[in-house]
Amino acid sequence: MKRDITPTAEAERLKRLRDRYGFDAFKVGAGAEVGRGRDEWLDRTEEIIPLMRRQMGADAALLIDANSCYAPPRAIEVGRMLEDHGFCHYEEPCPYWELEQTKEETDTLDIDITGGEQDCDLPAWRRMIDMRAVDIVQPDILYLGGIAPTMRIMRMAAAASLPVTPHCANLSLISLFTIHLMRAILNGGRYLEFSIEGGRLLPLAAGAVYIRSLWY
Secondary structure (H helix, E strand, O other): OOOOOOHHHHHHHHHHHHHHHOOOEEEEEOOOOOOOOOOOOOOHHHHHHHHHHHHHOOOOEEEEEOOOOOOHHHHHHHHHHHHHOOOOEEEOOOOOOOHHHHHHHHHHOOOEEEEOOOOOOHHHHHHHHHOOOOOEEOOOHHHHOOHHHHHHHHHHHHHOOOOEOOOOOOOOHHHHHHHHHHHOOOOEOOOOOOOOOOOOOOOHHHHHHHHHHOOO
8 A cells, every 4th residue: 555656566565465475356555545535646546546457457346445535526536536446445535534425435435435444433433334424344453452442333333224244444453463363253344454564574574464365
């Protein structure tokens, strides 16, 4: 999910991981983080979306994170591009605190809209789930303060028939915590996030591919 390299360089490093470890799902970034509609640089999003599909192949699952970049009109425009190129997961298209804006994307687009990594307040989670602002919820165990409160979110999502793909985006014990949690619930999503940033990969990489297969 680097935004400081070209889309071509991003695709090349992900292809190396695919070939070495067997990963078959990949997340990249769109827009700029909380970018108020701005891209990281001009037309980067328009470049990376079709490029990732061409480079990763028809069978790869492609996910993207806008990190709260867009207002609804632009978020929907980008979402249509993602649908046209077979992306399956569109994360935080609008500012995460603007649940009504996010719900507009969820109600308009066919691609799964996801979010929740920033939220640590149970009433906010209840509102997000009750209004079905997203298709997939993404609690972060550490942001929420541990497994117990995260399990409360999981149960709320399960009652609403919403899958859970936890936010797990750094190389730390959160990777281990999330693996345990995902094996303990019935509404786990299809993916385990595994960070490749920081210039190194842990032995967990190969294991994560195997663990993911156990969830189906």
